[in-house]
Amino acid sequence: MSDENLTQQTEAQTQVQSSPLRCVIGAMISGALGYGLYSLMIATATSFATKPIHSDNVIVLKLSSAVRTLVVGVMALGTAVFAIVAIGLLALGVQLLVQQMTKQKS
Template sequence: MSEEKIEKSSETPVKETLTPIKCLIGAFLAGAMAYGSYNLTSAIATTFANKPIHTTNQIVANISSVVRSLVVGVVSLGIWVFGIVAIGLLALGVQLLIQSSSKKQSPDT
């Protein structure tokens, strides 16, 4: 066994400030990903609808139906995840704007 030397960093972690612009940029990116996921889901569902399963084996038909449902479900989950993130970031950006404007209006004590 060899001993590993653990070096402790003396640097202090940099604390990034949260700004409304960063929130709005993040909301835009999450919204774009939700839109892309929506287009992907639509394309996959259309492709599956246009190509029916041709088999006489009931087990194969059931398994392929489950797999198709899972594929469409997982991709459509991306719509909801990214959409909710976009809404949350947008709301956070609005909240930060309101807080910063109320701090400017109130006198310092």
């Protein structure tokens, strides 16, 4: 029973064509998320830098340093992913726009 429903749902779905406008909107959303993560990363790194670790234990110092590095690194990775997606979507939008213009000329 569920196989028939699944087949009917996949057949009913149509593939949405990408357009330059959709690419630009997606790039703006991704860029905004990337900027937000970048701002959060800078604020977190600044907060970590202004609040030193008060401990004499070497293990605590090493672990807290590793955790701080991982937290800032994950935020930097998220920032980079959203920035690359935004650049890729902008490039796709330009490519689609050029393709549309060359079709109209010929």
